[in-house]
Amino acid sequence: MQIGLVLSLIEGLLQKQKVVARSSAEAEYRGMAHGVCEMLWLRHLMKDLGFKPKYAMNLYCDNKAAIDIAHNPVQHDRTKHVEVDRHFIKEKLESETINMPHVRTEDQLADILTKAVSGKVFHSSLDKLGMRDIYSPT
Template identity: 70%
Template sequence: MGFKPEKPMDLRYDNKSAIDIAHNPVQHDRTKHVEVDRHFIKEKIEKKIIRLPFVKSEDQLADILTKVVCGKVFQDALTKFGISDIYAPT
């Protein structure tokens, strides 16, 4: 985009195995089906362009768009997105 980032971008992920694979070159050899993506991510981690901090599944906001979640997790995510029920009594 034409500017150098001041700090690494966080790619928050709720899969500890995927985070371990991205950091550990020994495990990389066991993941042949993601060859190109693995090299891309590994390079960005080494250059400190991205970081892969772990985030608990219930705090992963994108989950409400990709899988079934319980009502509480769904409502919490809607609140974090700033979405409210316009039909709810005030």
């Protein structure tokens, strides 16, 4: 059930890019902004269903440069191309709606859905997601 929900959300997000990123931090930051939008939508949905969120939601990120941009109160020339996303994420951080903990690249579960990873990382991520081999004998 949970995996189906995650996969349906991911399928909804897969679409042709409208903008080309100038750096990996910019690409990560734009992805973070989209992730925050989805998290807010889920938060409102849960609220409508009667589950009041007690804590800030965690948006795990493996890009330290993007996390630093989010926490930096000073606007730089390097970040002017993501200014709207930066203000949006900064507002959610300050209101404690979200947290942005760093996660090691090796522990980033979403990577198996977006890029080529080694067999070891792939199977480790599948185990962490609770996905099993449907063809193995029971």
